[in-house]
Structures are given as structure tokens and as C-alpha cells.
Amino acid sequence: MTATVELLTCFIAMGLLALSYFSHHRAVRNRPLTDAQARGFRTAGTATLVLCYWLASRHYGPAYASVLLLGWVCLSSIILVILLSYKPRWLQPILPASTVVCLLGLLY
Template identity: 35%
Template sequence: MMELMQFSLCFMAFNCFALAKFNHFREVFKKKLTDKQRHSFLTTGWITILLSLVLSVLSEGGYGALLFCGYMALSVLMLMILYSFTVSWVKHISILNLSILLLSCFSVMIF
């Protein structure tokens, strides 16, 4: 479950970085991005990407950095396909990712 949490954090981070761009935000939410929202997305993105890196390295040691690079590549690939072909699904995928992240966090805390 720890790997799923690390991947979900990485996916969330790159989704936040994408939504911090004016064009992507407008395509997804059909309204203009404010500076406060942009700053919030960027801050959330940096915090979650660093948290994913720290968790990967702490749980797997040196191999965790390699896993983190794989999580980043897979996240960017999935988001690139999502934003290129099915922009209307971004909100639903984001909610699904957030629920998976919360469930994996609870699972790691319990077990």
C-alpha cells in the first residue's frame, strides 16, 4: 500500500502543476484561474512531490529514488494522455486519486 500512496502523491503533484497553468485550468473548470488558486496549486504540487520522494526513499532506501523516477514518468505519461484526449475526465480522476490516496494513507497507518 505504501507504493500506491507514493504513486498517488506523485500523480496528485503533477496534476496540481498542470492545473496551475491557465490553459489547463480553463479547459477543466471552464473559468479563469486566479493568482491565489495558482499559488495554491503550485504549493500543493511541490509539497506532495517532495513528500512522495521522502516516503519513497525512507521506505525503500536507495532503490526508492529509482522507484520515484518511475512514479514520476508514469504520472506524467498518464496526465499527458488524460489532458490530450479526455479533459472532461480530469475532475473525476482527481477525485478518484484523492480517495485512493486517503484510503492508502489509512491503510498504512492501521497496518
């Protein structure tokens, strides 16, 4: 369960970073991206990535967590690339749903 929550956190982080780019944001949300929004997505994405590393470090130790995080970034990005290329709109419900699952996982 812990690993799933950590992987989902990484996926959310990379999803937020993807949304900070104009072309991806337009494809997902069908509306333009303001500079403030882009900064917000970037900050939120970076913070979530740091949170993911912190969670993994607590579980596996910092060295193992570093390698694991790079693997998760790779996996999350591959999923995002596929989604953004073929079904970009799907990301709109997937990201909030992942956040809910992640929060539930963290709470219980």
C-alpha cells in the same frame, strides 16, 4: 499497496502542477485561473511531490526512492498528457478520487 499509494501521490502532485497552468486549468475546470490559485496549485503540487519522496524514502531508502520517483513522475505525466489531450474533464473527478484512495491507503 504501499507502492500504489506512492504512485497515486505522485499522480496527484503532477495533476496539481498541471492545474497551475492557465490552459490546462481552463480545459479541466472550464473557468479562468487567478494568480493566487496558480500559486496555490503549485505549492500544493510541490508539497505533495515532497511527501511522495518522503514516503518512498521510508520504504526503499533515499537512493532507490530518487530513481523510483523519477520513474513515477514520468508515468504520471504520460497519463496526464493523455488525459489532458483527449479527456481533460475526466481529471476533475479523478484527482479527488485518487486523493481519497491515497488517504485510505495511508490510514490502513
